[in-house]
Amino acid sequence: MRAEPGSGAARRALGALLLLAMVIGAFGLWIGVPAAVLWGLGKLIGNATEHLILGLLAVPLAMVLFGLLLASLNAAYLRVIGAPSPDSDGEDEWRPRLRGPLDRIVGVSAVIALIAFLVWMFFGDTRTGSVPPW
Numbered sequence: 001m002r003a004e005p006g007s008g009a010a011r012r013a014l015g016a017l018l019l020l021a022m023v024i025g026a027f028g029l030w031i032g033v034p035a036a037v038l039w040g041l042g043k044l045i046g047n048a049t050e051h052l053i054l055g056l057l058a059v060p061l062a063m064v065l066f067g068l069l070l071a072s073l074n075a076a077y078l079r080v081i082g083a084p085s086p087d088s089d090g091e092d093e094w095r096p097r098l099r100g101p102l103d104r105i106v107g108v109s110a111v112i113a114l115i116a117f118l119v120w121m122f123f124g125d126t127r128t129g130s131v132p133p134w
Contacts, residue, residue: 022073033063
């Protein structure tokens, strides 16, 4: 369960950098990826109906692909800290896999992003005569 000998400050720094990348990436998953996909579709497509339909397909697909990138960062983090591999014991029985910090990071970032969205939705634009988002 411990990291191999020779691990030192460089390993801890790399682990911290991977954690930071996962935290930033988790917020990007909920905010940046959908915004970037919808912006890109808006530049490519002029028809609002096509934009909506393609957005409904492209945003979840882009989020899944970005989630795979986050999962690879999580696996790299687990290798850097020296966490045991779930297949290293050689047993054939089913056991829960070691998940790492990504599960908690994505969950917390989803709650924070949802709260931020609701605050923006209800209190964000207070200009007179503005059209509400709904």
